[in-house]
Amino acid sequence: MIDIHSHILAGLDDGAQTLSDSIAMAEMAEKDGVKRIVATPHNVYWEASLNRERVVSLVADLQSELSSRRIEVEIVPGVEAYISPDLVEHLRTGRAFTLGGTRYLLIEFPLSGYPIYTEKVIFELQVKGITPIIAHPERNAVLMREPDLLQALVERGCLAQVTAASLVGVFGQLVREIALAFLENNLAHIIASDAHTLSHRSPILSKGVEEAARVIGSERAIAMVEEIPAAILRDEKIEFEPPTRYKPRRKWFWRK
Amino acid sequence: MSPDRKESLITVSNPRSPISEAYRTLRTNLEFSSLDKPIRTMVVTSAGPEEGKSTTLANLAVTIAQGGKRVILADCDLRRPSQHKIFGVENGRGLTTMMVEEEALKDPPLQETGIENLWLLPSGPIPPNPSELLGSRRMEEIIEALLDRADIVLFDAPPVIAVTDAAVLASKVDGVLMVINAGGTKREHAQRAKALLEKVNVRIIGAVLNNVPLDVSLHRYYAESMG
Numbered sequence: 416m417i418d419i420h421s422h423i424l425a426g427l428d429d430g431a432q433t434l435s436d437s438i439a440m441a442e443m444a445e446k447d448g449v450k451r452i453v454a455t456p457h458n459v460y461w462e463a464s465l466n467r468e469r470v471v472s473l474v475a476d477l478q479s480e481l482s483s484r485r486i487e488v489e490i491v492p493g494v495e496a497y498i499s500p501d502l503v504e505h506l507r508t509g510r511a512f513t514l515g516g517t518r519y520l521l522i523e524f525p526l527s528g529y530p531i532y533t534e535k536v537i538f539e540l541q542v543k544g545i546t547p548i549i550a551h552p553e554r555n556a557v558l559m560r561e562p563d564l565l566q567a568l569v570e571r572g573c574l575a576q577v578t579a580a581s582l583v584g585v586f587g588q589l590v591r592e593i594a595l596a597f598l599e600n601n602l603a604h605i606i607a608s609d610a611h612t613l614s615h616r617s618p619i620l621s622k623g624v625e626e627a628a629r630v631i632g633s634e635r636a637i638a639m640v641e642e643i644p645a646a647i648l649r650d651e652k653i654e655f656e657p658p659t660r661y662k663p664r665r666k667w668f669w670r671k
Numbered sequence: 672m673s674p675d676r677k678e679s680l681i682t683v684s685n686p687r688s689p690i691s692e693a694y695r696t697l698r699t700n701l702e703f704s705s706l707d708k709p710i711r712t713m714v715v716t717s718a719g720p721e722e723g724k725s726t727t728l729a730n731l732a733v734t735i736a737q738g739g740k741r742v743i744l745a746d747c748d749l750r751r752p753s754q755h756k757i758f759g760v761e762n763g764r765g766l767t768t769m770m771v772e773e774e775a776l777k778d779p780p781l782q783e784t785g786i787e788n789l790w791l792l793p794s795g796p797i798p799p800n801p802s803e804l805l806g807s808r809r810m811e812e813i814i815e816a817l818l819d820r821a822d823i824v825l826f827d828a829p830p831v832i833a834v835t836d837a838a839v840l841a842s843k844v845d846g847v848l849m850v851i852n853a854g855g856t857k858r859e860h861a862q863r864a865k866a867l868l869e870k871v872n873v874r875i876i877g878a879v880l881n882n883v884p885l886d887v888s889l890h891r892y893y894a895e896s897m898g
Contacts, residue, residue, distance in 0.1 A: 534799035541796030542771050544763065571797045572762075652761070 416620050417451045417644035418444065419514055420495065420521060420550060420576055420607035423618070424473050427456040427465060430611040434480065440610055441481050441488045444618035451489045451648070452618070453514050455521050458505070459497035467509040470494060491515040491648065495523045495550055500532045503539045513545065517650035521576070523550045529557040529564060534571075541572060548647075549575040551609060552602070553594035554586060562593075562661035565602050569658045575603040579623025580616045582606070595630045598639075601658045605647070606639040679726045679757045682733040683786065694734040697879060704876060705846070712814060712844035713876065714747075716828040716837040717851065718864035723881045724850040725753045728827050731848075735823060736789035743781065743821040745792040747840055748829045749801035752794035758784050765795030769813050770804050779816055792817065801829075806839040814843060831864040838871050846876035853883045 422430020423440050431437045444452060454474055458465050474492045481488060496502060496511040505511035513520045540547055549568060552558040552575050558565045581594040597603040606627060610618040620640050627636035646653050682691045717724040732744040745766055746754040755762040764780040781790040798804055817824045828837035841847045847868055851861050868875055
């Protein structure tokens with residue numbers, strides 16, 4: 416499996432705090448069957464001086480630590496870019512950058528809102544050849560309520576990533592059911608861990624995939640952690656089934 | 672060819688069908704209706720959505736190209752673009768790229784369609800402010816750049832009643848062709864669309880009645896050859 420969203424780099428944000436945290440997270444991921452992790456620290460509101468060079472050098476440091484411990488997980492540099500009107504400018508200065516140098520940029524919305532400049536920023540990125548990946552829409556208060564907004568973003572060519580922990584129910588039953596509904600309606604394309612620690616949002620992907628498989632079948636669920644992220648890191652254009660109109664599940668609490 | 676394209680482009684898949692014949696008649700009528708002032712730029716639109724304007728336009732573009740003219744089909748439906756799907760090409764770069772990139776204005780990102788004399792300018796990424804872009808001075812430069820490369824430029828524009836895009840764009844071209852879905856478009860919607868366009872001094876060249884039931888008895892000879 417490949418995990419395109421992880422806060423495994425130490426001391427940059429609210430994810431891993433020390434090198435031993437990072438190593439423990441990598442070990443846990445390896446045991447779960449993860450072969451590659453894109454390190455995606457928050458780029459704006461935690462660490463003012465974060466840029467591509469810094470992440471690349473921290474990734475190299477962590478990689479050599481992992482190699483010396485025979486932990487066979489490859490770390491790829493990336494960032495979780497906070498959406499802002501000057502995001503394109505951040506790309507120029509290196510404060511934002513794509514996953515492993517591909518066309519794919521992981522973008523985070525504020526959890527409580529849908530900024531008025533969203534569509535403008537998305538357009539500016541796309542005209543530059545960038546394909547935005549919206550991080551965990553199932554945890555955004557506005558997209559949870561108004562999935563039509565997510566549908567419009569996907570129809571504009573954005574991808575969306577749901578968090579494995581959301582599918583398992585770590586953020587509650589509502590988030591879980593919305594995440595499953597997004598998968599069911601082709602409104603999300605990738606499952607990733609958004610790992611911050613060893614518990615809560617952990618690096619484990621397999622449990623989220625199992626939950627997804629119950630709704631969309633195991634082939635499609637596995638593709639979301641294998642073929643699709645692999646194609647992303649090879650910088651390939653990916654064709655997806657168009658979204659279907661999101662129909663809230665009649666009972667979102669029927670599963671235990 | 673993508674499945675979409677096979678379905679939508681009957682003028683390519685079955686040029687001898689009565690429908691393709693109807694497109695050739697349309698081509699001739701358009702030429703005839705503008706003898707004194709040849710139409711070089713034309714917007715094709717409809718009153719409301721789902722009336723078949725994009726498919727009609729794609730087939731008209733193919734038919735004009737088959738007649739030997741160099742045609743550029745520009746997808747200016749910046750809300751629900753579909754020409755790239757009909758022709759099975761990528762939509763990463765297109766009209767909106769020409770809006771923001773100097774290089775693209777000099778060298779338009781035209782896509783080959785596999786049909787001689789016909790090039791497609793896809794919409795490109797969907798912008799937040801379509802009518803503003805279509806009404807801009809830059810749009811006029813884009814039209815000029817496309818005219819440098821073709822005999823006729825056809826524009827796909829969103830339905831007239833929902834948004835102002837078509838009217839805004841129509842005021843920059845030689846004329847407008849309305850697609851009307853027989854039995855689908857409401858009479859008052861068609862009239863309202865016409866009034867909206869006339870208000871901005873647009874030349875309505877004519878209307879195409881789409882989805883007219885075929886009288887099979889008149890076309891049996893051709894119908895039998897339809898595959």
